[in-house]
Amino acid sequence: MATRRREYDEDDVRVRPGKSSRPRTRTRPRHADAVDGFVIAVDRGRYTCVLAGADADDTVTAMRARELGRKSVVVGDRVGLVGDTSGAAGALARIVRIAERRSVLRRTAEDDATTAEGRLERVVVANADQLVIVSALADPPPRTGFIDRCLVAAYDAGIEPLLCLTKADLAGPEQVLGYYTELELPYVLVRPDSDLDALRALLAGRVSVMVGHSGVGKSTLVNRLVPEAARAVGVVSAIGRGRHTSTSAVALRLPPAPGVDGDPGWIIDTPGVRSFGLAHVSAESLLHGFADLVEATVDCPPNCPHTADAPDCALDAWVAAGKADPRRLASYRRLLSSRSGEGDPRGEADQRNPGDPLAGS
Ligand SMILES: Nc1nc2c(ncn2[C@@H]2O[C@H](COP(=O)(O)OP(=O)(O)OP(=O)(O)O)[C@@H](O)[C@H]2O)c(=O)[nH]1
Ligand SMILES: [Mg+2]
Numbered sequence: 001m002a003t004r005r006r007e008y009d010e011d012d013v014r015v016r017p018g019k020s021s022r023p024r025t026r027t028r029p030r031h032a033d034a035v036d037g038f039v040i041a042v043d044r045g046r047y048t049c050v051l052a053g054a055d056a057d058d059t060v061t062a063m064r065a066r067e068l069g070r071k072s073v074v075v076g077d078r079v080g081l082v083g084d085t086s087g088a089a090g091a092l093a094r095i096v097r098i099a100e101r102r103s104v105l106r107r108t109a110e111d112d113a114t115t116a117e118g119r120l121e122r123v124v125v126a127n128a129d130q131l132v133i134v135s136a137l138a139d140p141p142p143r144t145g146f147i148d149r150c151l152v153a154a155y156d157a158g159i160e161p162l163l164c165l166t167k168a169d170l171a172g173p174e175q176v177l178g179y180y181t182e183l184e185l186p187y188v189l190v191r192p193d194s195d196l197d198a199l200r201a202l203l204a205g206r207v208s209v210m211v212g213h214s215g216v217g218k219s220t221l222v223n224r225l226v227p228e229a230a231r232a233v234g235v236v237s238a239i240g241r242g243r244h245t246s247t248s249a250v251a252l253r254l255p256p257a258p259g260v261d262g263d264p265g266w267i268i269d270t271p272g273v274r275s276f277g278l279a280h281v282s283a284e285s286l287l288h289g290f291a292d293l294v295e296a297t298v299d300c301p302p303n304c305p306h307t308a309d310a311p312d313c314a315l316d317a318w319v320a321a322g323k324a325d326p327r328r329l330a331s332y333r334r335l336l337s338s339r340s341g342e343g344d345p346r347g348e349a350d351q352r353n354p355g356d357p358l359a360g361s
């Protein structure tokens with residue numbers, strides 16, 4: 001899916017070239033011989049790539065060519081490679097170009113763009129088609145505030161969301177699904193003994209990236225989907241927190257889905273995140289992440305900020321008329337206020353939302 005608008009990132013910053021003794025040539029090598037690769041892992045300046053058409057087992061290790069400047073290369077990038085692309089032990093290729101990205105999934109450390117953390121923006125992955133929001137139904141407990149943030153990030157990045165509720169053997173999904181009734185949010189339920197056919201069909205032919213808190217079972221699921229993945233799996237501590245077992249994002253090629261022809265697709269496992277900061281998301285996109293609320297705002301006064309104290313904000317009447325869940329409006333307004341630095345985005349649900357134990361982020 002195409003991104004909705006021009007996205008700026010650090011690649012857009014003009015970097016003045018350093019004093020170089022090398023003469024600047026006007027005819028730069030075009031690297032017509034570059035071969036296409038897909039970045040599946042990044043580790044300390046080394047990029048693991050799979051060449052187009054090759055087996056996922058045949059990987060090439062590469063470094064960035066100096067001519068890329070400050071452009072970052074992330075998992076999911078489609079790149080051009082030159083040099084030793086044999087994949088032999090010790091061989092090192094060079095990434096000389098990055099193809100235009102279909103999508104860019106970002107998150108910030110905090111919500112408030114006026115703070116240093118708020119400006120610290122991370123590209124999670126490039127070129128994902130689908131954001132698989134993984135939430136456990138228990139251990140750790142689901143947090144709808146977190147899921148709502150992921151939905152906003154997915155909308156902003158132009159990536160389709162899929163809710164994946166794990167540990168369905170420990171608790172039922174009714175409360176979480178009840179919260180999303182007004183949204184046509186696709187979801188799958190996963191328990192250790194469930195067959196994964198429905199999920200496999202939804203993943204087929206696409207690049208999907210999993211995000212979720214630590215310990216929700218992302219790597220466990222990836223290991224079931226891709227048996228040779230051998231992703232490390234951690235235990236959840238007594239206080240219901242994962243141990244941040246996975247430390248970097250890795251893309252794995254899915255095996256062919258039963259009954260589905262063509263490209264089986266890729267699944268990207270990512271490290272558990274504590275928060276999904278949204279400082280990079282415009283106020284407009286924030287609202288569009290709440291598809292069940294956006295329709296109401298046509299009746300708002302011009303330039304309505306939609307905050308709880310905004311006079312005549314049509315969202316209040318919309319919720320009062322039963323057209324959306326009041327908890328969704330509360331969640332949207334919490335995001336609005338944490339962006340302006342009024343709230344702590346990582347505050348615990350029970351401190352801030354005594355009536356709604358699931359609402360934390
Ligand atoms: N009961 C139950 N336990 C599960 C399920 N899925 C995963 N687990 C357990 O949850 C724990 C954490 O699983 P991981 O796969 O390491 O979680 P993760 O999301 O990859 O965590 P990070 O890598 O830290 O982000 C492990 O002890 C798993 O065995 C499930 O469906 N049911
Ligand atoms: Mg993991």
